[in-house]
Amino acid sequence: MSSQVEMETSSVPEHAVEPYSNSTLHLQDELKKLDLLIQRQVMYFQKDIVQSQHLTLNMQQPYISNEEVDWLLRNAGDEPIDTMTLDILISELNQKINARITASMEQGISLPLVHIAQVFELSEFEYHALLICLAPELRRKYDRLYAYLQDDITRKRPSRDLILELLCQNEEERWQLRKRLMPGETLLDACLLEEVSDLHSPSGSSDLAKFLALDAHILNFVLGSAELDHRLEGSARLIQSNIPLSDVLLPEQIKNMFVSQVTATLETRTVSGACSLLHISGPDGVGKRTLAASSCALFGMPLLEANLKGLHNAQSGNLLRLMFRDSLLLQAPLFLKGIDTLERDDEQANDLHSHLMNLLERYGWLAFASSQHPIQERRRFQKSQFSEYMLPMPDSAMRESAWQLFLTHSGMGGDLASSSPLAEQFTLTSGRIFDAIRMAANDATINNTEENLSLTVDQLSAACRRQSNQKLSTLALKTDPRYGWDDIVLPERVVTHLRAISGQVKYQYQVLKKWGFGKKLPYGLGLSAMFSGSPGTGKTMAAQVIARDLGLDLYKIDLSNVVSKYIGETEKNLSQIFQEAETSNAILLFDECDALFGKRTDVSDAHDRYANIEVSYLLQRLEEYDGIVIMTTNLRNNIDEAFLRRIRFIVEFPFPDEHSRKGIWQCHLPSEAPLADDIDFDALAKNHVISGGNIKNIVLNAAFLAAEQQSTIGMSQLTESTRREFEKIGKLWGEKLHTKPALRVPTTLEGEK
Numbered sequence: 001m002s003s004q005v006e007m008e009t010s011s012v013p014e015h016a017v018e019p020y021s022n023s024t025l026h027l028q029d030e031l032k033k034l035d036l037l038i039q040r041q042v043m044y045f046q047k048d049i050v051q052s053q054h055l056t057l058n059m060q061q062p063y064i065s066n067e068e069v070d071w072l073l074r075n076a077g078d079e080p081i082d083t084m085t086l087d088i089l090i091s092e093l094n095q096k097i098n099a100r101i102t103a104s105m106e107q108g109i110s111l112p113l114v115h116i117a118q119v120f121e122l123s124e125f126e127y128h129a130l131l132i133c134l135a136p137e138l139r140r141k142y143d144r145l146y147a148y149l150q151d152d153i154t155r156k157r158p159s160r161d162l163i164l165e166l167l168c169q170n171e172e173e174r175w176q177l178r179k180r181l182m183p184g185e186t187l188l189d190a191c192l193l194e195e196v197s198d199l200h201s202p203s204g205s206s207d208l209a210k211f212l213a214l215d216a217h218i219l220n221f222v223l224g225s226a227e228l229d230h231r232l233e234g235s236a237r238l239i240q241s242n243i244p245l246s247d248v249l250l251p252e253q254i255k256n257m258f259v260s261q262v263t264a265t266l267e268t269r270t271v272s273g274a275c276s277l278l279h280i281s282g283p284d285g286v287g288k289r290t291l292a293a294s295s296c297a298l299f300g301m302p303l304l305e306a307n308l309k310g311l312h313n314a315q316s317g318n319l320l321r322l323m324f325r326d327s328l329l330l331q332a333p334l335f336l337k338g339i340d341t342l343e344r345d346d347e348q349a350n351d352l353h354s355h356l357m358n359l360l361e362r363y364g365w366l367a368f369a370s371s372q373h374p375i376q377e378r379r380r381f382q383k384s385q386f387s388e389y390m391l392p393m394p395d396s397a398m399r400e401s402a403w404q405l406f407l408t409h410s411g412m413g414g415d416l417a418s419s420s421p422l423a424e425q426f427t428l429t430s431g432r433i434f435d436a437i438r439m440a441a442n443d444a445t446i447n448n449t450e451e452n453l454s455l456t457v458d459q460l461s462a463a464c465r466r467q468s469n470q471k472l473s474t475l476a477l478k479t480d481p482r483y484g485w486d487d488i489v490l491p492e493r494v495v496t497h498l499r500a501i502s503g504q505v506k507y508q509y510q511v512l513k514k515w516g517f518g519k520k521l522p523y524g525l526g527l528s529a530m531f532s533g534s535p536g537t538g539k540t541m542a543a544q545v546i547a548r549d550l551g552l553d554l555y556k557i558d559l560s561n562v563v564s565k566y567i568g569e570t571e572k573n574l575s576q577i578f579q580e581a582e583t584s585n586a587i588l589l590f591d592e593c594d595a596l597f598g599k600r601t602d603v604s605d606a607h608d609r610y611a612n613i614e615v616s617y618l619l620q621r622l623e624e625y626d627g628i629v630i631m632t633t634n635l636r637n638n639i640d641e642a643f644l645r646r647i648r649f650i651v652e653f654p655f656p657d658e659h660s661r662k663g664i665w666q667c668h669l670p671s672e673a674p675l676a677d678d679i680d681f682d683a684l685a686k687n688h689v690i691s692g693g694n695i696k697n698i699v700l701n702a703a704f705l706a707a708e709q710q711s712t713i714g715m716s717q718l719t720e721s722t723r724r725e726f727e728k729i730g731k732l733w734g735e736k737l738h739t740k741p742a743l744r745v746p747t748t749l750e751g752e753k
Contacts, residue, residue: 040655160178190328217231236308277360283393284432406434475577482544544655553587636652
């Protein structure tokens with residue numbers, strides 16, 4: 001027990017001290033001591049009754065007889081004793097109990113009531129007040145004894161006044177210790193005791209008359225339960241980590257520094273009064289909670305995770321108190337998830353922060369906090385010993401280790417050789433990798449009945465894509481890449497360059513990592529490509545072909561949601577997109593990108609100045625981004641030269657010639673479609689000089705026209721659909737629709753001009 005509770009034990013011979021073998025024996029001795037305290041008070045009470053009767057005062061007679069009380073307090077055959085003898089017995093028993101407690105602690109025997117006194121640093125008075133409130137929960141006789149002492153059969157719980165009567169020797173001591181039983185003091189503030197109402201007392205009763213009761217969870221703890229309070233269900237949970245620190249996939253330097261500080265905090269916790277708050281920041285799934293839990297497991301401690309984002313109602317303050325109380329009871333450091341919630345500038349966040357800082361100061365010892373980003377205002381945590389740890393995204397080597405570790409322990413087999421390409425292709429945290437393997441295993445189990453299933457690369461890749469694009473879909477439009485290399489009709493030189501783009505992504509790991517080229521490139525490791533050409537020449541389709549070939553999702557950026565007339569909003573929107581894309585492993589498609597990547601102009605007013613700032617910001621983010629960006633434009637000459645220098649591939653999509661148009665006509669007619677024998681693809685290609693986009697519209701409309709006529713798709717339907725397409729785009733029927741292609745530019749790697 002703490003020094004505040006311990007009493008002198010020198011009068012008890014050392015050889016006679018026997019530790020408590022269990023908590024029950026300790027509680028039995030404590031109740032014996034309480035019986036002596038009550039017996040002493042009964043003697044005073046009965047003396048007062050005799051005096052009041054002698055003075056013929058109108059005093060209510062107790063409903064419980066003196067004989068019954070004497071019987072409840074005496075062991076069989078014991079004779080009544082005087083108060084002086086009781087004082088001696090109480091002192092001797094108290095010394096004996098404290099000596100046995102000390103012996104029990106030395107042998108590592110757990111005594112829950114003593115543990116509560118230690119961790120909450122209770123005084124001897126507070127300890128015995130807790131015992132007085134505990135007694136009725138263990139033996140019913142205390143209901144009648146308390147009712148007798150309070151001169152009311154209905155008052156079976158101990159009031160503040162009764163506790164003071166039992167534990168204080170004089171009036172001065174009563175007045176000094178009274179505050180220890182009031183709200184704001186440890187017993188009530190830490191939810192060890194609770195104030196309960198008395199339905200039979202008139203309103204406006206003094207605080208001394210109010211009852212105190214043991215918190216239900218504290219009773220369970222005293223009786224041996226080591227579970228979390230049920231009121232915290234949904235707000236907090238206990239984590240018993242079985243992951244060795246060596247298996248935590250983080251840089252060794254960070255792990256060593258972190259464990260060193262945890263060790264130092266535990267060694268000095270009795271010396272330093274301030275709470276040690278270790279803040280861990282990093283992307284979701286990077287291992288923030290795992291690092292804290294595994295570090296605690298080194299000392300045999302669980303971790304108590306609390307989600308601050310869920311505390312947004314009137315009960316948040318009380319829930320926080322229960323969390324801090326159970327953290328001390330169970331010796332489980334708190335892990336405060338979502339600490340960045342407190343940085344919001346609103347009333348709820350400020351109230352929550354105030355509660356948290358007060359509890360950290362009073363009951364904090366070791367606590368962890370987590371968020372995606374570092375804390376901006378550390379001064380808000382100045383009452384604690386605040387430390388910051390930033391966990392980086394795992395590099396490809398760390399990701400490969402994660403794949404191998406989790407595949408080995410998945411129980412589903414899996415090709416360990418696939419760990420390298422998966423690690424390079426998908427920039428996932430270790431937590432996301434674990435979730436992807438579990439997701440792939442669940443899908444394989446559901447869709448197959450075979451035994452000894454082994455996860456394939458395709459299954460794992462699909463699971464990775466589902467893991468990595470959870471937030472990007474709220475910022476961009478996901479496009480299902482349905483087209484393959486056989487579906488696109490382009491000159492061979494253009495297809496060659498498109499395949500080169502795909503090849504650079506596939507062999508990025510080999511060139512940049514294994515061959516060491518990544519060490520020579522401090523930035524600009526991402527791949528950017530610009531597709532320029534007339535509308536309908538296949539630019540967006542080519543982006544889908546590359547995405548399908550690489551097995552990556554394609555996200556089209558909706559420029560209407562990005563570009564804003566308000567200063568700073570465009571940069572903010574772009575920042576969110578690139579931030580999510582960094583871990584989404586998807587291809588970003590900026591279609592019709594002229595609005596974002598246009599040339600900077602001379603500054604003539606504030607609008608020009610901020611427009612140029614937007615372009616400069618986009619240049620910076622594009623250079624820092626390590627993923628894949630594809631941009632399409634109809635007017636390459638409108639693109640800022642600085643962008644062109646930073647783009648690795650610039651591919652010009654020419655207007656289709658007659659041979660290409662024939663292939664496009666044939667490609668857009670599915671093999672399942674009912675085709676007439678009169679279709680002349682040579683004539684269609686020769687007579688209609690139009691782009692692939694127009695041909696796609698014509699073929700689709702012709703199919704619907706044939707379905708309406710209940711006939712096959714023939715020249716008549718194709719001709720009618722072509723006429724309608726010409727009318728739609730404002731061309732006279734019979735006029736060859738031909739858009740002059742832009743000047744062809746080299747499709748090789750662009751360098752400095």
